[in-house]
Amino acid sequence: MLSRARPHRASLRGVVYAWLLGAALLGVLTLGGMVRQRNLAFKASNERLARDRLESMVGPVRESIMQGQQGQAAASASTGSVRGATPRLRELLRAEVARRDVSQAVLLRSDAVGSSLPFLRDVRVVASGDSSLPPGPIRGKGRAASLSPARAKELYDWSGRVMELRSRTDLRWIARPGAPERIEVGRRISLSRGEFILGLRLLPVARPVAVPVWLLLLLLLGGLALPLGSRLVTGAWRWLASAAGMALMAGACGVLLAGYGSWAARAPATTGALGLLSAGLRAGVPSGGLGYLWALCSLVALAIPLLGWRGTGHRAARGLVEHRVAAAYVLPAGLGMLVLVLVPFVVGIGLGFFNHCEGHFEYVGLANFTDILSGGGTSISDPLNFWFTLGVTLLWTSLNVLLHLSIGLALALLLKDPLLRGKGVYRVLLILPWAVPNYITALMWKGMFHQQFGAVNQLLGLLGMEKVSWFSHFWTSFTANVVTNTWLGFPFMMVVTLGALQSIPKDLYEAAEVDGASRWYQLTRITLPLLKPALLPAVILGSIWTFNMFNVIYLVSSGEPAGSTDILITEAYRWAFIRHERYGLAAAYATLIFLILLGYSLLTNRVAKGAEETFK
Amino acid sequence: MIRRRSPVRTALVHALLITVTVVTLFPVALVVRKSLSPGNEFELSLNPIPPKVTTEHYRAVLSARDFSGSWLFGRQLYNSFVVALLTTILGVFLASTAAYAFSRFRFPGRRFGMMIFLVVQMFPATLLMIPLYVILDKLGLLDTVAGLVLVYSTTAIPFCVFMLKGYFDTIPRELEEAAWIDGASRFGMFWRVVLPLSKPALAVTALFSFMTAWNEYILAETFLSNEASYTLPVMLKHYVGDKSANWGAFAAGAILVSMPVMALFYMLQKALVSGLTAGGVKG
Structure with missing residues (x-):
């Protein structure tokens, strides 16, 4: 490898790459800040x-409405309908x-005013300026008469949002990822005869600029290809890979700049580099799935210069080249695990x-975790309380493992006797519970x-x-669970113990007999100490299985x-x-379970290692 | 030198073992009896063959149809089979190459990689159920065979890697060196020497993956909502739902579904134990 022959040049190049990448990252963030500033200005004018x-x-x-109600009052005072006013209102909205x-x-019109979300059941279109939207109730998720389901669903969602606006503020910018091109506003009109909501959907006069996530991705991939690509290949290919990486990066920057240029002329005055940078950081966190991608990319982007600076990235890249055969073999399963487990x-x-x-x-930040750990306002004897459940889980796990171990051990000790007749038959019959699928x-x-x-x-x-x-009752129910799980779990311990018993040398017992040991x-x-190294992993595995024994409890x-x-x-x-x-x-619950189990396995791993060393 | 046991002692041991065995077999015997006898009640008896044998429950399970008249049992059997088969193929294919690398190459991150596989094996997919559900939902893979296969492979791969690595370690390297001298490539050594030699281990691993996928219940229950896309375990659970419980059909179905895998289990159990404990010890 060339790189091994000239290490100092490689590290120099690494530092250059690192700086290039860092500068590119700063550039992207600054651009993002400008985009955000511009969008804020657009938002203000649209709101106005x-x-x-x-x-x-x-x-x-x-x-x-008031005129309609007065005209209607003589006819039917009780309904409070606006039927008389509807044609006039429709004209008004149509003109709008x-x-x-x-x-x-x-x-x-909402008939159940004041409640929170459930009132959406009772929303009714009084009048609309849209001929495809007839007056009438909007029920449930898209089952209104004479509307196509998709249309009714859209309307339902919209009315829900407009109603929500009413309850919080009268006016709000709704910039959902799906519909960034519309402004939806609502205004409550309270009259003696009920509550009406006027909803408008406006086309914005000024368009926000979307932050192009894929560009950042392209940039990062290009940046990755640059240092890695040049190392994976030799000769002309190396130069080609470097050039490709360079081109990707340049292309990404170019596209970003071109996009910026189209509106930069109207951009407001900036507030300094730091202000832009922090605005960029905030702009760079879109909601939903893109948010994760964005966070991941930022982490990678931050890690690359760091790795490059420490030389770790290059060592890793060099290691990848040296062991490229091994890497090729691990890659499919590694990628599979990455996609299926890590993600x-x-x-x-x-x-x-x-x-x-x-x-x-x-x-919501840490709210879920604090909610769980503080019990969420429930007392410790409440079944919904985390600590109560944790207590039940620990009791469940320890009791089961204890029962599995003692029954399994006892049976194995009975079965180990070489003179015992029919031990094969016993063994085959006794592992039956393990063979039955556990949901059955x-x-x-x-x-x-x-x-x-x-x-x-x-x-009984x-x-x-x-x-x-x-x-x-709690205790009978808990007992039923434990009995089931004991039946299901002891054969594993028995089989493991039987296996381990065979590896204990017979002469130990003979020597003990000669010495007259009982x-x-x-x-x-003899037996128990020598079983310990084999049983410890089985106990650890068994306790983790029991801790997560979903099927039995459920x-x-x-x-x-x-x-x-x-x-x-x-x-x-x-x-x-x-x-x-x-x-x-x-x-958040699952994360806590993971942390508990991780702590447990780290702890027991240390114990297991200690035990192994003692008996080796 | 082993002392002769006294007959009393031997009898006691046998009595104890027989009691435990009877208690162990009792629930299974009840289910067998239930599946063969009419009605919905578990009769208290040790004899698995009822006085009046009927196959009505078996016929009911096998001929279940949905509203549109398509054959549900066949459909669900097909789902279970395809899911288990694809999981096996994916798992064994991915795992065999990785296990070979872990067994034959020394590379940085080898220990770390092994540890990751072990840790992952200890934490079941149930823990990942919520993110998996959200991801499958976003990808539109809920209620599909593909989604279920992806999820099951998560559980299958780490175990397969451990089983196969253990076996590959026992194959002497000299064989590969001989092939190398004869002009075989790295992949040739893997494909023509190591894989054919480890056919027994591959079979065990494959059968085990198959068994795990075949027996999985809760992920299938969560990810599948359409009766025609159910796997057999989900179907069985629905026989004893909260509203109406048909224990006879459940018993018959349970026997039909679990017989093949129980047979498999008995074939595999020796290899299984060594695989599980070896994985544990090496961590």
């Missing part, structure tokens, strides 16, 4: 326009839509910082604990005892009564898929 337009509409609309900057104008893992941890509500994720085991035992026709209660009946309603002495001084007791027998993992599942899709909170 929207407010003016809305306010100019409110007076005539209110007048029309005919203006170029208003694309839609709607008057909505969900990072997304999962990230999700813990968001709150999910009806399809939108909102960043769980469902089977749920049936066994059934109050009416379960076998367990019938057995034979013994002259009362039938027990297993899943209506059986108990042999067990505690299928046998399903947390009954009132979620008290839930363990952490089923609790997380419930938050995500049963109680209002609270993915953020559930992800």
Whole structure:
């Protein structure tokens, strides 16, 4: 390798790359800041326009409704309808839509004023300036009569947003990723006969500039290709790779500059480099999935100059070249793991910082974690309390592992006797529970604990005892879970112990017999200490399995009564898929579970290593 | 030198073992009996063959149809089979190359990589369920075979890597060196020497991946919402739902679904134990 022959030049080049990349990053962020400043100015002018337009509409609309109500009062005083006023209102709204900057104008009526979101069920279109939008109720998710489902859904969403605006502020810029081209405003008109909301949808006079995420990506990829590409190949290819990386970077900068140039002439005065940089940092965090991508890219971008400066990047690149054969073999599985495990893992941890509500994720910082760890206002004896669930989980895990280990160990010790007849048969029969798929085991035992026709209660009946309603008390429910899981788990420990017993040299026992040691002495001084290195990993593995034994808890007791027998993992599942899709909170739970398990395995790993060294 | 046991002691040991075995087999015997007898109640008996044998539950499970009249059991059997098969192929293919590299090459990050695989194996996919659900939702892969295969491979790959690496380590390098001298390439050594020699390990690994995917319940339950895309475990769970429980059909279905994998398990269990414990010890 050339690079190995001239290390000093390689490191010099590394520093140059690092500076180039750092400068490019700063450039992008500064540009982002300018984009943001410009967009803020656009936003202000659009808001001004929207407010003016809305306010100019409110007076005539209110007048029309009042006139309609007066005309109607004689006919039907009780309904409070605006039927008489509708044609006039429709004319008014239509005239408004005919203006170029208003694309839609709607008057909505809500009959359940004051409540929060559920009132959306009772929204009714009073009049609209849009011929495709007939007056009438908007029900549920897109099932309004005479509207296509897609149209009704769109309208439903819009009315929801307009109603929401009413409850917070009268006017708001809604810049959702899906519809950045529209301004939606709403204004509440309260009259004695009810509550109306006037909604307008305006075309913005000034367009915001989108921050091109893909450009940053291109730039970063180009930057990566530059140092790595030149090292992976030799000869002419090296120059080609360098040139390609260079071209990518230059192209990205060029496109960005060209885009900037088109509106830079009208850009407001800047507020200094630092101000722009911080604005750029803020602009660089879009919402939703792009946000993760953006954060990841920024991290990579920040890491590259750092690695280049320390020379680590180059060592890694050189290592990759030296071991390119190994890398090629690991790559498919490595990529697979990256996509299948690392990405969900990072997304999962990230999700813990968001709150999910009806399809939108909102960043809430550490709120989910503090909510969980503080118990979220529940007392410690409440099944929803994190510490209660943690306590149940720990009790569940330790009790199960203890039972698995003691039963498995006892059976293995009985079966190890070489003179015992039919031990093969016993062994084959006793590992049956392990062979049964565990969801079937769980469902089977749920049936066994059934109050009416379960076998367990019938057995109790034979013994002259009362039938027990297993899943209506904490301890009986918990016992049912433990019995199921013990049945399911002891064969693993038994088999592991049997395997380990075979590796204990026979002459140890012979020597002990010669010395006249009792059986108990042999067990505690020879068998158990020599089993320890083999059993420790099995216990660690077993406790992690039990800690996350989702199927048994979920299928046998399903947390009954009132979620008290839930363990952490089923609790997380419930938050995500049963109680209002609270993915953020559930992800925070999963993160905490992960941390607990990580801590546990690090701790036990140290213990296991210590044990191994003792017995080697 | 082993002392002769007294007959009393031997009898005691046998009595104890028989009791434990009976307790262990009891629930299974009940399920077998349930699947063969009419009605919905678990009769308390150790004999798995009821006095009046009926195949009504089996027929009910096998001939289940949905509203449009398509054959549900066939459809779900097909789903389960395809998911398990694709998971196996993907898992074994990806894992065999990685395991070969871990076994034969010394490269920086080797220990770290092995550790990652081990840690991942310890943390089940249930933990990743929420992000996986959100990601599959965004990608439009919910309710599809492809989504389920991707998720199951997550669990299959690390275990496959460990099993195969352990086996590759036992194949003498001299064989590859001989092939090298005969002009084989690196890939040739892997493809023509190592892989054919490790057919037993490949078979075990493949069968194990198949078994895991076949038996998986909760991810399938969460990611699938359409009856026609259910896998067999989800179907079974729905026989004993909260509103109506048909234990007879469940028992028959459970036997149909678990018989093949239980047979597989008995074939594999020796290799499985060594694989699991070896992975644990080496961490």
